[in-house]
Amino acid sequence: MWALRRASIPLRTRGFNVRASCVKLAGTSSVEEEDVINESHGITYGGFLSPNMRFHSVHNASLNFTVGKRALSSSSTKEEDDLEDGFSELEMPAGSGYESEDLLTSDDGDLSDDGQKEDVEEPPHNEVDEAAKEKGNPRRGRVESKLFNEIMNAQGISLHSVLEKWLEKGNELTREEVSLAMLYLRKRKLFGRALLLSEWLESKKEFEFIERDYASRLDLIAKLRGLHKAEVYIETIPESCSREIMYRTLLANCVSQNNVKKAEEVFSKMKDLDFPITVFTCNQLLFLYKRNDRKKIADVLLLMENENINPSSHTYSILIDTKGQSKDIDGMDQIVDRMKAQGIEPDINTQAVLIRHYISSGLQDKAETLLKEMEGENLKQNRWLCRILLPLYANLGKVDEVGRIWKVCETNPRYDECLGAIEAWGKLNKIDEAEKVFEIMVKKWKLSSKTCSILLKVYANNKMLMKGKDLIKRMGDGGCRIGPLTWDAIVKLYVQAGEVEKADSVLQKAAQQSQMKPIFSTYLTILEQYANRGDIHNSEKIFLRMKQADYPSKAKMYQVLMNAYINAKVPAYGIRDRLRADSIYPNRNLANQLVQVDGFRKNPVSDLLD
Template sequence: MAKNPSRALLYARAATRRLCTDAVMTETAAESKVAQSPSSSSSLYRRLSGLGDASSGTVTKTLNKWVREGKSVKKYEIEKYVKELRKYKRYNQALELMEWLESRGTNLSYSDYAIRLDLLSKTKGITEAEKYFTSLSEPAKNHLTYGALLNAYCVEKMLDKAMALLDKMKELNFASTSLIYNNIMSLYMRLHQPEKIPLLFQEMKAEKISPNAFTYNVLMNSYASLKDIEAVERVVEEMKEEGNVCCDWTTHSNLAAIYVEAGNFDKADAALKGLEKTINRRDRQAFHFLISLYAHTCNLAEVKRVWESLKSTFPKTTNLSYLVMLQALAKLGDFNALGKCFEEWELGCVSYDVRLVNVLISSYLRRDMIEEAKSLYESTVVKGPGPNFRTLEMFIEFYLKNDQIDLAKKHFETAVSKAKDDEWQPSQEKVRAFLKHFEESKDVDGAEEFYKKLKKVNCLDLEVYSSLLRTYIAAGKMEPLMRQRMKMDEIKMNSGTEELLGSVCPE
């Protein structure tokens, strides 16, 4: 995989990943009798979905309260809720639902075991998932649970364990589906080893395992990463000739993104025309891909045409649709259209989404329109939830670039005060810019305050301490406790740092 793929290629790869995710969900649920999503009228589901990010045990309490009220809970209903919670990545609550089922003596199906194993890997880690797999009865160690464990290894980039498990699955004849090979292909892409994917594809064909749309899309991406566009085109032709797999909109969008990445905008436009012929007109995401990819081919007219088509197709234009369009206009540099689109969104929006505000703030800052950017920043406090970390980062970057260190520090401190549970860390580039300023201005007090802020967001390392030491040396000051501080912060020193430390904190 290319280490720095464009946003367009990332979008297209996201579509193919979604195909694999859907396949995993389908296969692990194959033996269950879950046919549809829970009804919105279900008061139990409303209670569960209303828990949000509630702490562990809350789901169990809610279910127990429901039962104490004399109401029944069917197994198939819990399975529906688990499926829905997984879709929204509320894995802890989905796992708690399954644990509640087991605590009541409910017999789980083989697909339930696979789903629970998947949830354990996502919430408690691979070790717990492995323990659970080992604890299963021999009949329960089937293609579903083996497949779930393999998927967990692949997600965590554990190549050796994944390949060892694949060999075992081959022995047991559990590796006869495209989903198994798709997982390994995805792993190779994550590990930046695209050259191994064509060989795996040939192995599939030798084993008479039919590739699906995801398989072909990953194969296309592997060739794209190897800069072999002709091979990409051969894959598309093979799909058409085989006839077993439809060249749907995900394939066309993937092909267009690959052409964009290669700088071949004419072929990208042609692929996008093919995409438009295949999309489901009720699928918003397809429109989003078109807008983004046309933006990457620098085709403003097509961006605006698809945007008008999207708005005429759907009765309501969502925040996400506006976000995609604003990003496209910002990329194309159409500042006037950007402003008009933002105003249109503001007038009709139900919820104020700071991500959209950030697009316009970013455009203001790139044009040094600081007053306009600040005004928009302040409106997020009045109209919405306030600035997010991205908002603050943009201002920090602007003020650092313009040597307005006090204002940069102010926004940095705001970001630190908002951060909880390691949810934000500053980029190394921004940290270095601050550290360089303190060194050059011999500002020990400023450096120490900055050190405290970095400690709060768990962002201390040898580079930070080395800069702090150099600042002390430049200012001609000593810090007797520095060696002890470094030990407490678990900083491993090298010879250069030892030399610096000797000048600030002699033994």
């Protein structure tokens, strides 16, 4: 058990209305109020965070929902633990922010890209898949799946027909075989084929669907067909299945798709249905607000205090990353100390988060010390760490260390180690070494969009346009599927070379020719370039295309757009109404920009002229 300790300022002065029966987080209408926020408006967390570790909560940072107080057990269920593992995006390394390892996912998926960059593989939500993962991957090895191979070989053929023929050949359809196939499809982000397989399995009625099967289907529908379709699907699930698990799955997809409004609606729905508020649910909200509105983190933590919910390792990881992103290294270290005091040791992902933030804050020695601890004394026995260590040593600028780690892998490299090596050598501007690793991959595995995309990123970061063009031509000749991640690399290749209009044209053609949606940050890259030029026309054009692509409106989009008006020295009439229509409450930077683009703003000179 842990408790939140009030700061010296009473809660009522911080925008909270706390009663014995409920916690209501109220809002205010002023969008500029943040300019006068006092630093003391924080919450301290006794038994969890020390008095110096504050997450600020202000009037306009309300969660927009009310949570009834109930007596809850702070321990999580097995089902909840499975779900926590199933949505491993909560473990996304700091500094990635969709960027650092965004090209490690494949363009080969079936309509799998939802516009977000995902840095980590998403484990299955089916309990059979979880069991198969344990059986089939005890030493990070691979168990063969005949069903998966049959599906992968069925290019351009109806999947249902392929599966029917597979059965006709006398193959047995077991849960273990199905779970392995689902696991590998999800790991490769082939969500379209996974959904077809799920639908076919239910139609065959070879075995009864259980709770986890329905949750898996729901997750796939949310990824491919949208959150609304997923909500409709929930109503068709048998009453015998837990609605709580289904709504937790839906909530996690809202967070994955960065849809704040829908996530809050789903949370309110869960409260209305009297589902218990769990640490998994709170972690989802924390992760959502870490991305979008860090002031609301205090609200979630206050909610956890009132519901007697103990923090998990994921909770600490999110808070550590949030502090690191705010450049509050002392606060970050204090959270680590509190985490250890609670008997929770930082895992490898959390250690990677800490190292990245130490590096970005210039604490090279501290980062290197933690890296050595993380590596241990026998890297050959813990070889799976190489993929993580390579880019981290590259961030430190340690050429010799990257070379040393790569030598451990070089004689018989694994796929993910090669990707890490290309990324690491690219960061160190060692283009020849990166290309050598690339050629090793091409010889050992076939040429793929994933492999090419990460090398394209290296070329883009080093402004090597001609090499990038040659690689794109090679991809075309090799029959590689060009998708959102490759588009992102190509756009950045042209942008780094100063050819913004060409990047814009490439992205527009790609979006028109494919059913897949470009990645959010691909559009943002072009928008930033036009905004820096003060090109309002093209900035508004890209902004409109982002809205048409059905991305949730974000403060970052408006922040970049307003830069275009500021650089052009032109007022942005109606911008406040646009923000209000998209339910965006300005942060400090956005509020300052609003003042600069206000066409009706008065100043001493205008007063004299009036």
